Amino acid sequence: MSVTEALGKRRTYYALNKELPVPTDEVKKLLQDVTELVPDAFNMHSQRIYVALGDKQDELWDKIYDAFGGKVARDKIDGFKAAAGTVLYFYDEDVVKGMQDQFPSYAANFPVWANQANGMLQINIWTALRELGIGANIQHYNPVIDDTVKALFNVPDSWKLIAQMPFGGIVADPDPKPKEDITKRVQFFE
Numbered sequence: 001m002s003v004t005e006a007l008g009k010r011r012t013y014y015a016l017n018k019e020l021p022v023p024t025d026e027v028k029k030l031l032q033d034v035t036e037l038v039p040d041a042f043n044m045h046s047q048r049i050y051v052a053l054g055d056k057q058d059e060l061w062d063k064i065y066d067a068f069g070g071k072v073a074r075d076k077i078d079g080f081k082a083a084a085g086t087v088l089y090f091y092d093e094d095v096v097k098g099m100q101d102q103f104p105s106y107a108a109n110f111p112v113w114a115n116q117a118n119g120m121l122q123i124n125i126w127t128a129l130r131e132l133g134i135g136a137n138i139q140h141y142n143p144v145i146d147d148t149v150k151a152l153f154n155v156p157d158s159w160k161l162i163a164q165m166p167f168g169g170i171v172a173d174p175d176p177k178p179k180e181d182i183t184k185r186v187q188f189f190e
């Protein structure tokens with residue numbers, strides 16, 4: 001599958017189950033490889049992921065439900081809990097601070113770049129998972145769940161939680177997206 005084909009198959013999959021179409025070790029390898037391959041500003045290696053699997057996956061989403069004190073619908077949370085795992089995306093603020101000290105004239109840019117690199121990591125993992133036949137979606141229950149996640153996975157204090165990506169076997173495909181007139185957003189000048 002080419003990168004563009006894989007990107008075309010990547011969608012927001014909400015209906016997921018715990019049956020992965022490939023061995024879990026293959027998924028772990030993919031997550032390591034993609035994290036190593038995705039670029040970062042100044043090659044600063046600010047990106048971090050923790051991956052909840054098995055009992056930790058269920059515990060994560062039960063605790064996320066608890067963190068909202070019933071304000072998020074149980075069936076919505078159970079939809080994410082039904083997935084095989086969740087990628088938790090962070091960046092390390094200590095790395096960012098170190099770069100700010102080293103390159104003061106770019107200080108304001110480093111947190112922005114860390115967020116951008118996190119987005120690059122997210123889209124690449126999202127697409128690479130789909131290439132393996134695994135569906136995923138992206139959620140943002142942070143910052144409400146920050147302390148919950150830190151306690152559950154013993155996350156270092158300097159790691160900032162950016163996003164949560166439940167992934168799993170595909171139960172149902174999303175509706176096709178209407179084709180847009182892309183010339184409104186992409187223009188060429190020669």
Ligand SMILES: Cc1cc2nc3c(=O)[nH]c(=O)nc-3n(C[C@H](O)[C@H](O)[C@H](O)COP(=O)(O)O)c2cc1C
Nearest residue numbers: 010011012013014119137138139140141163174177
């Ligand atoms: C930066 C970003 C943040 C998003 N946040 C959420 C979110 O918090 N919850 C959610 O269900 N979907 C979220 N999405 C998914 C988008 O709604 C979805 O990608 C978009 O509607 C296009 O649909 P597709 O992913 O099927 O192509 C997010 C997507 C991006 C790129």
